[in-house]
Amino acid sequence: MSSDQNLIEQLGDRLSGLRGRLTPNVGMDTVTWFRAGGPADALFQPQDEEDLAAFLRAVPEEIPVLVVGVGSNLLVRDGGIRGFVVRLSAKGFGTAEAISPTQIRAGAAIPDKRLAAVALEAGIGGFHFYHGIPGALGGALRMNAGANGVETRERVVEVRALDRQGSVHILTNADMGYSYRHSEASKDLIFTSAILDGYAEDVDVIRTKMDEVQHHRETVQPIREKTGGSTFKNPEGTSAWKEIDKVGCRGLTIGGAQMSTMHCNFMINTGTATGYDLESLGETVRSRVLENSGIRLEWEIKRLGDFERGKVIEPFLGARA
Known part of the structure; x- marks a missing residue:
């Protein structure tokens, strides 16, 4: 070749x-x-x-x-x-339909916000939280996405997936091995669809909950910026943003990357950020929190790919504690 x-x-x-x-x-x-x-x-x-x-x-x-x-x-x-x-x-993967009074079959590419709308149309409660998650169902299934006190694992009945050889697998809720912002499902599996279960609920009640979700997002999150959502998972017993704020990292900037002044667990590209700027900023924040409180913040954002030569970023910038 x-x-x-x-x-x-x-x-x-x-x-x-x-x-x-x-x-x-x-x-x-x-x-x-x-x-x-x-x-x-x-x-x-x-x-x-x-x-x-x-x-x-x-x-x-x-x-x-x-x-x-x-x-x-x-x-x-x-x-x-x-x-x-x-x-x-x-x-091919972005549709959803109600298959019973409480269940929805949805493709992995359907936006979370659209899934919430389908549930609203069908009068199925328990999906309002997806109205505020800026992703698609496949990612929500993989990382047990949640908001407003509800998590994906509470809705999953079964997940359909393909392995690296193209064979179909059906995983139950238990098979997914869910925990906070994590599943134990093999990384080689590609989720294609899922059956999700909610409960019958009045459409007006669902709509009110979705409006509350939207209002919350608009008032506390930088949703109109180039951002990846929550940067770090919440540590046990505290919130990531509180620990970030304690060490003065609200608004901290490296290159074109900045920790939002509106919500300091959101990292934003102010216009010129590289992947290096963004990850450098994240690891700087992690190192300062570790030094201050001993808490090792875990990334919620998925980091993928190769570093450029000479621009490798060590976790916590190489700090030990």
């Missing part, structure tokens, strides 16, 4: 017959909400689950395959991502 061939050209006929869109050298700054990060070797957008399975069977296992959602809580490093990035299409 020629060293100047892109990944799609290298695989040649192995990818023939796929119906989805294959694109080489995609800048991840066009995908993530941070609008920062280096390129992926290639992007595949499958038309449906069958197309995704065919792709997974076609790509040699030594080539990495990484699925991303809408890019809302994703920080991509400036060296980019090796192998394929998969983004599920809205047409």
Whole structure:
């Protein structure tokens, strides 16, 4: 194979017959909400689950395959991502429907906010919290996304997924191994859909709850900025923002990256931030909190890809405590 061939050209006929869109050298700054990060070797957008399975069977296992959602809580490093990035299409994976008076079947690419709207239309309660989560269901399933006192694990009945060989798996709620902002499901699984369960509730009551969620977001979160949502998970017994505020990191800026002055557990790209700026800022905050209180803040934002040569960032900036 020629060293100047892109990944799609290298695989040649192995990818023939796929119906989805294959694109080489995609800048991840066009995908993530941070609008920062280096390129992926290639992007595949499958038309449906069958197309995704065919792709997974076609790509040699030594080539990495990484699925991303809408890019809302994703920080991509400036060296980019090796192998394929998969983004599920809205047409093939972004629909939802009520299948009983309390249950919804939803594709993994449906935006969380749209899922909340489907539940509202069906008079199914327990999904209002998704109205305030800026992501898609696949990511919510993976990280047990939650807000306003409700978590995804409270709604999940079963999750449908494909493994790296393109085989289908059905995971129960227990199989997902949920804990705070985490699931134990294999990282190799790509979620394609889920059955979720709520409860019958008056539409006006649901709408009021959704309005409250929206009001809360607009008044305390920098939702109109280039941000990735909550940067760090809440430590046990306290809130991440409180610990960040204690060490004077509200408004802290490195390059084009800043901890929001509105909500200091939100990191924003003020316009020129690189992946390096953003991760440097996050690790600076972590190191200062660790030094002050001994608390080791855990990233809630997913960081992916390679560092640029000479720009490796050590966790906690190498601090020990």
